[in-house]
Amino acid sequence: MKKNKTVLYIAIVGLAALFILGVAYAQDDIISLEHDIFVERERPAALFPHALHTDKAEIDCLECHHIYKDGENVWDDSEETVCTTCHTLETHDKKLPAMRAFHANCKGCHTKEGKGPLTCGECHPREK
Amino acid sequence: MAQEAKNQDLPPLVTRKPVKTKEELDLLLADKGIRYYEDMKTFPVDKEALKKNLATTCKSRIRTWLEICAHCSLCADTCFFYLANDNDPKQIPSYKIQSTLGELVKRKGDVDTDFMINCMDTAWGKCTCCNRCGMYCPHGIDMGVMFGYLRGVCFSQGFVPHEMKIGSGMHWIYNAQMDVTVTDFVETCEWMAEENEDYYLGLTIPVDKPNADIMYTINAREVKHYPQDIAEAAILFHIAGENWTVPSKGWEETSLSMFAGDWAGCKNQVEWVYEAMNRLKPNRMVVTECGHAHRATIIEGPYWAGIKTGQTPSPSIHYVEWVLEALETGKLKLDPAKKIKEPVTLQDPCNYIRNGGLCDVTRKIMSYIAEDFREMSPNREHNFCCGGGGGLNGIGRYREQRNIGLKVKRDQILATGAKFVVSACHNCWDAIRDLEEVYEIGIKWSFLKPILLDMVIIPDHIKPKEEE
Amino acid sequence: MYEFVSGPLALISFAVFFVGIIARIVWYVKGLDWRLDRVAYTEKLGDGIKGAVKSLFYWLLPLNRTTAKHPIFMAVTYLFHICLVAAPIFLLAHVVLIEESWNISWITIPDKLTDYMTLVVIAAGIFFLIRRLVDPNVRILTTASDYIVLAIAIAPFITGYIAYHQLELGAGYKTWLIIHILCGEIMLIAIPFTKLSHFVLSFCSRIQIGMDYGIKRGGAKGRGIAW
Numbered sequence: 001m002k003k004n005k006t007v008l009y010i011a012i013v014g015l016a017a018l019f020i021l022g023v024a025y026a027q028d029d030i031i032s033l034e035h036d037i038f039v040e041r042e043r044p045a046a047l048f049p050h051a052l053h054t055d056k057a058e059i060d061c062l063e064c065h066h067i068y069k070d071g072e073n074v075w076d077d078s079e080e081t082v083c084t085t086c087h088t089l090e091t092h093d094k095k096l097p098a099m100r101a102f103h104a105n106c107k108g109c110h111t112k113e114g115k116g117p118l119t120c121g122e123c124h125p126r127e128k
Numbered sequence: 129m130a131q132e133a134k135n136q137d138l139p140p141l142v143t144r145k146p147v148k149t150k151e152e153l154d155l156l157l158a159d160k161g162i163r164y165y166e167d168m169k170t171f172p173v174d175k176e177a178l179k180k181n182l183a184t185t186c187k188s189r190i191r192t193w194l195e196i197c198a199h200c201s202l203c204a205d206t207c208f209f210y211l212a213n214d215n216d217p218k219q220i221p222s223y224k225i226q227s228t229l230g231e232l233v234k235r236k237g238d239v240d241t242d243f244m245i246n247c248m249d250t251a252w253g254k255c256t257c258c259n260r261c262g263m264y265c266p267h268g269i270d271m272g273v274m275f276g277y278l279r280g281v282c283f284s285q286g287f288v289p290h291e292m293k294i295g296s297g298m299h300w301i302y303n304a305q306m307d308v309t310v311t312d313f314v315e316t317c318e319w320m321a322e323e324n325e326d327y328y329l330g331l332t333i334p335v336d337k338p339n340a341d342i343m344y345t346i347n348a349r350e351v352k353h354y355p356q357d358i359a360e361a362a363i364l365f366h367i368a369g370e371n372w373t374v375p376s377k378g379w380e381e382t383s384l385s386m387f388a389g390d391w392a393g394c395k396n397q398v399e400w401v402y403e404a405m406n407r408l409k410p411n412r413m414v415v416t417e418c419g420h421a422h423r424a425t426i427i428e429g430p431y432w433a434g435i436k437t438g439q440t441p442s443p444s445i446h447y448v449e450w451v452l453e454a455l456e457t458g459k460l461k462l463d464p465a466k467k468i469k470e471p472v473t474l475q476d477p478c479n480y481i482r483n484g485g486l487c488d489v490t491r492k493i494m495s496y497i498a499e500d501f502r503e504m505s506p507n508r509e510h511n512f513c514c515g516g517g518g519g520l521n522g523i524g525r526y527r528e529q530r531n532i533g534l535k536v537k538r539d540q541i542l543a544t545g546a547k548f549v550v551s552a553c554h555n556c557w558d559a560i561r562d563l564e565e566v567y568e569i570g571i572k573w574s575f576l577k578p579i580l581l582d583m584v585i586i587p588d589h590i591k592p593k594e595e596e
Numbered sequence: 597m598y599e600f601v602s603g604p605l606a607l608i609s610f611a612v613f614f615v616g617i618i619a620r621i622v623w624y625v626k627g628l629d630w631r632l633d634r635v636a637y638t639e640k641l642g643d644g645i646k647g648a649v650k651s652l653f654y655w656l657l658p659l660n661r662t663t664a665k666h667p668i669f670m671a672v673t674y675l676f677h678i679c680l681v682a683a684p685i686f687l688l689a690h691v692v693l694i695e696e697s698w699n700i701s702w703i704t705i706p707d708k709l710t711d712y713m714t715l716v717v718i719a720a721g722i723f724f725l726i727r728r729l730v731d732p733n734v735r736i737l738t739t740a741s742d743y744i745v746l747a748i749a750i751a752p753f754i755t756g757y758i759a760y761h762q763l764e765l766g767a768g769y770k771t772w773l774i775i776h777i778l779c780g781e782i783m784l785i786a787i788p789f790t791k792l793s794h795f796v797l798s799f800c801s802r803i804q805i806g807m808d809y810g811i812k813r814g815g816a817k818g819r820g821i822a823w
Binding site: 185188189197202205215217220222223263265266267269427485488510 | 623624625626627628629630631632633634635636639640651655660661662665666669670673731732733734735736737738739742791793794797798800801802804805806808811812813814815816817818819820821822
Binding site: 040042043099100103104107111118119120121122125126 | 598599602688689692695696706707759761762769770773
């Protein structure tokens with residue numbers, strides 16, 4: 001009995017450690033666009049390997065991150081970074097609704113550059 | 129071989145033209161269909177004419193019906209022939225039309241004699257153009273209409289049953305479905321008036337009276353075989369005090385041309401009647417207790433005659449409409465004590481019920497004349513064809529099929545428990561008579577006129593004076 | 597490949613579909629002939645419209661005797677058609693693609709529901725197929741084209757189901773998606789040229805028969821066709 005409990009404790013501690021590590025890693029490279037404004041999702045959140053875009057593809061931050069003032073993108077990394085703060089579910093202040101903003105941003109670039117996935121399921125894969 | 133050689137010397141019986149002379153007609157009548165159908169087996173198809181005919185007359189309505197048919201078979205059990213033939217898939221309306229007109233259109237008329245004979249045998253022997261299937265098709269495909277069209281195509285190629293060829297010829301020669309001339313008709317009217325004037329004082333059959341309220345037109349059979357029907361009509365009009373007349377020319381309202389698919393003949397026939405309307409200017413025309421005549425002269429006729437409104441020159445009604453009007457206005461008063469006591473049922477003729485909307489009229493009449501009226505099932509617009517419609521009663525070649533088809537009506541009548549069938553239609557009347565002859569189920573049948581005449585209260589001024 | 601089938605090919609398919617069905621309707625109406633059909637379409641337009649409305653009403657809703665007589669078949673048929681039309685039109689992914697391409701959009705229905713609707717279409721298609729193979733009444737009427745048309749109609753749903761659920765099935769997601777789009781485009785293109793033209797012509801036919809009964813057969817006596 002006692003031995004069993006010990007195993008359980010080790011397992012819990014191990015899992016917690018993994019979880020913390022995972023979160024820490026995820027902060028380093030965002031891998032999915034889990035925005036909580038999408039309450040009732042029709043599809044799984046889109047995969048987005050941030051490092052792949054920044055480090056490997058060397059895409060400028062301003063390609064995606066933006067805050068426009070007088071037609072100029074004035075975003076810098078001290079500014080708001082969460083897309084859905086401005087791009088809400090429904091359109092407002094002439095800003096694209098969140099889903100369209102993501103699609104326009106991601107698919108638009110993939111199409112233009114001829115790189116990256118275009119089909120629904122490639123960004124929104126189902127759990128196997 | 130010898131037979132063929134012999135036939136070649138004889139005048140042709142099968143032709144692509146309607147019969148328009150007495151000589152041709154007599155030849156056909158004398159033949160009784162024997163050499164006629166023999167000759168037909170080798171009668172060539174005029175493919176060019178057929179192709180042209182289809183190209184100019186088979187338009188989007190029929191082509192669409194043929195194309196979009198889902199081959200779902202929902203029409204199967206709507207057809208009395210299918211039911212009477214133990215659910216034979218070959219009797220499914222869709223199969224019947226697809227294998228004939230459908231193929232014909234697909235092949236653009238490139239078909240042979242055997243194909244056309246099969247078309248004929250299907251269009252007349254397996255369909256009475258009752259239009260019942262069309263009411264049940266989800267797409268609204270009316271196979272009865274298409275068979276009517278196919279009959280016309282067959283007629284134009286000479287592939288038409290013997291009796292239909294004769295019937296169409298009769299209309300061309302006599303303006304009637306039988307060899308009844310204007311003189312025969314007028315004399316029969318005079319005779320009937322004379323026969324009955326002693327029993328109904330003041331009874332006349334006014335011929336060619338202008339501006340009458342009613343112009344009455346009839347079926348040639350009434351002149352030829354049961355003139356009593358004309359007398360009954362006259363007596364009832366007289367009792368009702370109607371201002372009525374019959375036209376000397378334009379008295380025949382039936383159309384075997386319609387059954388034959390002889391469209392030029394149809395036009396010719398209805399124009400004869402419409403001329404009488406234009407000449408005598410009656411307030412309205414009443415047609416006798418006939419179904420197809422009502423369909424031909426009132427419903428389809430204006431289109432053959434090229435009248436854009438689809439209306440006859442004078443408003444026209446069926447005899448049952450006049451009867452109901454006379455009963456409701458009290459022009460005819462029936463003795464309630466004489467109401468039919470035994471169970472009685474009613475035949476709904478396709479041509480003025482499903483295709484004429486008069487089912488409520490006949491039912492109201494039944495409430496005046498019958499104490500125990502029993503509906504057939506199904507009834508009204510959904511009633512089955514009597515089994516002899518579309519000319520089928522008169523075609524010897526399909527007698528056996530017709531008799532099989534009668535089973536459906538037989539069983540419908542039996543299920544009511546009534547032994548008396550009211551049939552205000554010549555064709556239905558014949559079919560019911562024949563079904564009694566074939567199946568002996570012990571029923572009686574009658575037109576409305578004799579029933580009404582039995583029950584009507586004769587006003588005193590018409591009653592003959594007692595002899596002193 | 598995906599870019600091609602979802603781009604120019606889709607545009608071509610939609611163009612063929614829309615131009616095709618409009619042409620079929622125009623051809624149908626132009627082919628109506630008051631004298632040959634023996635229906636006073638224009639002279640008695642009022643009666644005709646009444647008849648046509650009645651005809652559509654009783655058949656768009658299951659208020660006809662055929663439904664009463666064949667409830668199972670007609671229930672399957674109604675469900676099949678409703679799902680077949682509604683699922684692709686109101687599917688979120690389709691609406692999103694159309695919105696991103698042409699900037700028009702409309703309401704959508706939840707994926708879960710369209711998923712069930714897809715299964716209904718497939719199941720009904722199998723029902724029709726079995727009926728064709730088994731029922732002697734249907735068999736005698738069946739031609740090769742009936743099978744082809746049925747296949748064209750349900751292929752987008754089978755492949756759509758596979759693509760949506762990202763099932764591998766030997767080819768993988770992207771291939772199935774491309775096949776799905778192609779199947780949909782085949783269906784769109786086939787509609788004007790095959791029996792599938794009943795998509796519009798069935799309405800034409802129902803309107804015509806309604807006018808026929810409304811104008812002359814019984815219509816003049818205020819009954820029209822009694823469904």
